[in-house]
Amino acid sequence: MAETIRVRGLVQGVGFRPTVWRLARDLGLTGDVRNDGEGVLIRVWAPDAGGTDSIGQLCERLRTRCPPLARIDAIERGALDLPPPDPAQFLILASAATGAHTGVAADAATCAACAAEVRDPADRRSRYPFTNCTHCGPRLSIVRAIPYDRANTSMAVFAQCPACAAEYADPADRRFHAQPNACPVCGPRVWLADAAGRALDPADLAAGDAIAAASRLLAQGRILAIKGIGGFHLACDATDAAAVARLRQRKRRFAKPFALMARDLDVIRRYCRLGEAPAALLASPAAPVVLLDRLAGLPTPDLAPDLAPDLAPGQSTLGFMLPYSPLHLLLLADWDRPLVMTSGNLSEEPQCVDNDDALGRLGGLADLVLLHDRAIVNRVDDSVVRWMDAAPRLLRRARGYAPNPIALPPGFAQAPPVLAMGGELKNTVCLLKDGQAILTQHLGDLEEANTAREYERTIDLYLALFEHRPERIAVDLHPDYRASLTGRGRAAREGLELVQVQHHHAHCAAVLADNGWPLDGGPVLGIALDGLGYGTDGTLWGGEFLVADYRGFERVGWLRPVPMPGGTRAILEPWRNLVAQIEVCLGWDEFRRRWPALELARRLEERPVPMLRTLMQRRLNAPLTSSAGRLFDAVAAALGLCAERISYEGQAAIELESLAVAGSTGVREYGSTGAVAAAAGVGEGYACGLIEGDGGTLLDPAPLWCRLFDDLAAGVAPGAISARFHAGFCRAVADLAADLAQAQGLARVALSGGVFQNRLVLEGVSRHLRRRGFEPLTHHQVPTNDGGLALGQAVIAAAWAGPSLDDLHQAS
Structure with missing residues (x-):
């Protein structure tokens, strides 16, 4: 009895062949196993007539005793008409060079x-x-x-x-064919240098080796650039306020939170709430940064050193990770407090990966550098995860997760090869091949020139790495996104079909694919809430209710549009969005008449409000937007948060969420929208209205503004106002979605877009939907933000050759 066994999935570089070797020998089977471009190929001979049972046991044990980093997507058995090997033995053969149809495993934390x-x-x-x-x-x-x-x-x-x-x-050794295997005799080395690159002797620093010297210098308040697995970090003592302030100044990162690394879970527990599930996530092979609720003002298990006050300004969470390489383990071995471990770059630039580049770009940021001579071929940032609505939610998919393939839903097995270019912010690229989606690691914001160059290099590398020859290229509908321009140029040069995908349709398709929704599973009611995306009517969308499947969509509801006075300046200056909301929802004169004593009104009158009103009335540099993100910015500005200018994307909304939590007195366990709302006395929160518009229902925020300004005038605490806004918004969104779904005869509601990174919004909308009898589809494998956009673009392009703009206008 002889068979071939083809195993597909993440089965290379993870100890799969020696596992096959051990299991086959235990079962008395002979044959061989090898890697090739499609995964792992096993040829096996059973010694007797009952061999079918033995081969079946081998297949079953492969599934149940799979190595920890492996993932089996398919086991395919076939007949083999060859005589058994002589002598009878089981061998591990060299890899065969064939077309690439298998995956590359993600980097994994030290076992x-x-x-x-x-x-x-x-x-x-x-x-x-x-x-x-x-x-x-x-x-x-x-x-x-x-x-x-x-x-x-x-x-x-x-x-x-x-x-x-x-x-x-040695197949019996756990380092059998461990490709990075090395030791101090033969492997890479690490050394410490000054900012100019001159090597330093650890003995001069009273240390036994370079890592011990680096640890000693960090304890003295120095800032170090440290070469890690997928790039450089900038590190300093997280309890040293002066060092943290210097790092912010040098890095030009004045408000965005810093990631932290702690020696173990006990150190993290001194500063944050840590349940069993987030703790397991921290200690997993992926070892992501996990956003945790901080213990500010609460008793700690012991007298932990105070953290620097501006590690995460305006936020109720801290991003912690555990050491995920031996270098990090050694560096933090003696630390009972965290280190800042932030990306090694100037703000918004890509992370450094090369020694010479790091010395040139980080020399003015770090006092010293810890270098090694193993080249980083592919830049891989730290992944970021937040535990929300009883599940881990990826905010950034990178180290530990990428490029693990995502199995496509039923109906996509014969999908054509697609290259999807992603969006402008939080960019990732997606390859569709062999019934799988291969999503690149997080690449960043393409508005930055160095990131844009890295973007094109990564596309070429992935196409070569996976021997991918796309037939279609999918791009965002926005005419000026760099990703779209790059995709259009590539399609024109190579004669490939170009598929233009509306931004929020891609969000909805991404969450469907993330949940394995079949190609012919029918439409759902999709809620897409984000900053903005180019709409089919020429306006900027961002608060959308779509009847959508992979092949198309119909816009049936949206947030009431308001202008963005100053265009892109309104994204950076939240007060502009507040003026626009007041003008459209209430009228500036009515606002001044009803709430003349508000300090907010006085502050706004110091602004060029008449000029902005003129821009909006004449539609000059004031494009209309239905963006939920801009509404959150406006509410934040009304409460004095980031009113002048934001320092990073989403800052105003993030601080608004944190304010709601901080204002919920009596709440000790952040994690329930209901608990937050009840503690702040918000009830159902501020109500929104509905307007029946041309072709759909508009969610009107005018009523909430009246309630909000009344509360401001009455001296209600800003935290309570923020909580009331969140509670009312969540209820309004969920109720409109449920009503639209029921009217359309739809059974499921899907949630996507960057606004659902807000824990209050995700949990609040989900809770209200469940109350109405809908179990929401939410993201699990890819981010809800634009980091998952490429997946949605890819499955739409695979499902449908792509709509013309006329078709899209008609659908909208």
Whole structure:
């Protein structure tokens, strides 16, 4: 009895072949196993007539005893008409060079076994910062091509010593074919240098090695640039207010939160609430940054050092991660307080990955640099996750997650190869191939020139890495997005079909694909709430209710449009959106008549309001938008948050959410919109109105503004006002969605867009929908923000050759 077994999925570079070898030998099977471009190919011979049972057991054990980093998507069995090998044995063969149809595993945090070796003074890898095995270590960050073999990685330049080579060749060893395998004798090295790149002797700093010296310098208040797995970090003592302030000044990052790294969970518990599920997420192989609710003002288990006050200005959360490489483990070994561990770049630039580039770009930011000589082939930022509505939600999909393929829903098995270019902000690119979506790591905002160059390099690398030859290119409908321009140019040069996808349709399609919604599963009622996206009517959308499936959409509701006076300046200066909301919803003169004593009115009168009113009335540089993000900006400005200018995308809305939580007196466990609302005495919050418009229903915020200004005039605390706004908005959105879904005969409601990064909004809208009998579809595998946009573009392009603009106008 002989069969071939084809295993597809994440099965290369994760210890899968030695697992096959051990299981086959245990079952008395002979044959061989190899990697190739499609995954893993097993040829197996059973010794007797009952061999079918033995081969079946092998397949079953592969699923139940899969290595920790592996993921099996399919096991395909077929007949094999060849005589058994002589002598009878089971072998692991060299990889076969065939077309790439398999995945590259994501970089994985140091496993417990490797961590123990690094900490063991008697082990030959004691304090070695590049220790790894098939269960952990770098993958995407070092790979140049498939198959994932050492020769195709940046480890190719390091010849293994006899001891490492013996481990690498032994199927019984956990380092069998661990491609980054190395030790102090033969592997990469680490050294400390000053900001000019001159190497320093650790002994001069009373330290035993470069990492110990770096740790000592951090404790003295110095700022270090540290080369990690997928790029450089800038680090300093998170309890040293002066060091944190210097880092902000040098990095030109004046308000955006800094990520923190802590030695262990006990250190994190001194500063944040940490439930079992978020703790498991922190300690997982992906080891993301997890946003946690801070313990400000509450007793701590012991007298933990105070954190610098401006680590996360205006926020109720802190972003923590655990050490995910041996270098980080060693660096924090003696630290009972966190380190700032933020991306090594100037604000908005891409993270440095190259030693010379880091010395040139970070020399003025860091006092010293901790370097190593293993090349980073692919820049991979830290992933960011937030636990919301009883599940982990990715805010940034990068290290630990990308480029793990996402299985496409039923109906997409024969989808044509697609390249989707993503959006302008939080960009990712998506390849559709072989029934899977391959989403790149987070690439960033393409408005920055260096990020745009990295974007094009990454596209070329992924196309080569996965031998992807797209037939269609999908782009956002916006005519001026760099991603769209790049996609149009590539399609024209290569003679490929171009599919233009409306931004919010892509959001809805992304959440459908994220949940495995079948191609022919029918439409859902999609709620897409974000900053803005180009609409089919030439206005800027962002508060949308769509009847949508993969093939098309109909706009059936939206937030009442208001102008953006000054265009893009209104995105940066929230007070402009407040003036626009007042003018459209109430009228400026009526506002001044009803609330003449408001301090807010006095502040606004110091602004060029007459000029803005003229711009809006004449529609001069004041495009209409239905954006929910701009509404949140306006409410924040009314409460004095970021009114003048924001320092990073979404700042006003983020601080508005935090204000709602801080204003909810008596709430000790952040995580329930109902609890927050009840504690602030908000009841159902501020109501919104409805306007039946031409072709759809408009959600009108005018009533909430009246209530909000009344509360301001009555001296109600800003935190309570923010909580009331959130509660009312969530109820209004959910009720309109439920009414529209019922009117259309739809059973499901899907939630997407960057506004759903707000925990109060996601949980509040979801809670109200469940009360109305709808279980919402929400994001799990890709971000709800524009980081998931490329997935939506790709599945739309696969499902439909693409609508003409006339078709889109008719649908809207």
